[in-house]
Amino acid sequence: MVKQMTGAMTEFMAEDVPAIRNIKPRDGKEHPIDKVLHDGDVVTLGGTTLTAHLNPGHTLGCTTWTLPVTDAGRRYNVTIICGGLQDNTRLVYNQAEPEIAQVWQSTIDKWKTYPTDVFLGAHTWFFNLTGKYKKMQANPKGPNVWIDPNGYKKYIADVQALRDKLIAEQTAAGPPPPRGDRRGPQ
Secondary structure, eight states, X not given: OHHHHHOOOOEEEGGGHHHHHHOOXXXXXXXXXXXXXXXXXEEEETTEEEEEEEOOXXXXXXXXXXXXXXXXXXXXXXXXXXXXXXXXXXXSSOSSOTTHHHXXXXXXXXXXXXXXXXXXXXXXXXXXXXXXXXXXXXXXXXXXXXXXXXHHHHHHHHHHHHHHHHHHHHHHHOSOOOGGGOXXXX
16 A cells, blocks of 8 residues: 555565565555565665665564765764564474574674664664653753664664573473463463
């Protein structure tokens, strides 16, 4: 509908295309895919060029975007991170994705390589949008709250810590019971 209303191009990382094609909209029309992206591809919107980085974990084709911006004559590196690790993610004994723990580690390691001054994300809580907005309102002439390399590093450290915690807990608990043998609500 958004594409139909705006004429926007739809571009997806190759690894997410099968999932997009499996979505069955109510109107029966297949989801449009105008362009398939690969790790390192660039997309230009207006005068801004974004680089697509494959960071699987949240989805197989989760895409983190990086782009340079200039403000008041100074250049900044912006990272729009994809994917948060949920605290109930099955990282150990995952039959559907047996390598998911290593996939997540690979993504975390890649995130660490992106030079980041301005940290944004797929969800506002990743980069504390509400807190930054409140700081801006409280002190409009104060430091630029969007310049937040430490917030980016903290987010990565928090995801790393959660990954490590989940692996330890799930390893200690052992494999889950087979699906047909679970007790309690399904």
